[in-house]
Amino acid sequence: MDTKRYAKETNMKVSVKIIILGSVIFAGGFIFGVGGTVISMIDAFNAVQESGATADPDALAEDISNSLVTTAIGIPIALIGFSLFVGGIIAYFIGRNKPENSEKMA
Secondary structure, three states: OOHHHHHHHHHHHHHHHHHHHHHHHHHHHHHHHHHHHHHHHHHHHHHHHHHHHHOOHHHHHHHHHHHHHHHHHHHHHHHHHHHHHHHHHHHHHHHHHOOOOHHHHO
């Protein structure tokens, strides 16, 4: 097998793996951030409901701020995954469109 063709196929396989890894990290970060926030907010409002008419707004504000921690962690993770995904897509198409033999261009 021609070494240039083998290198091109190997680079495309690596690009596909980067695309898959990036999409998994993106989805995981998104689900962690949004899912954790939703679950924590439900818990915060359940605590307000259980306290009845004497709900403490400071306690609610503290619970809400604690629930947003998962969002603050999930967003950077999702951005890293999205960057890997886009980088893998770009590398895949650049590698796919690269000519087999650069000498033919001259």
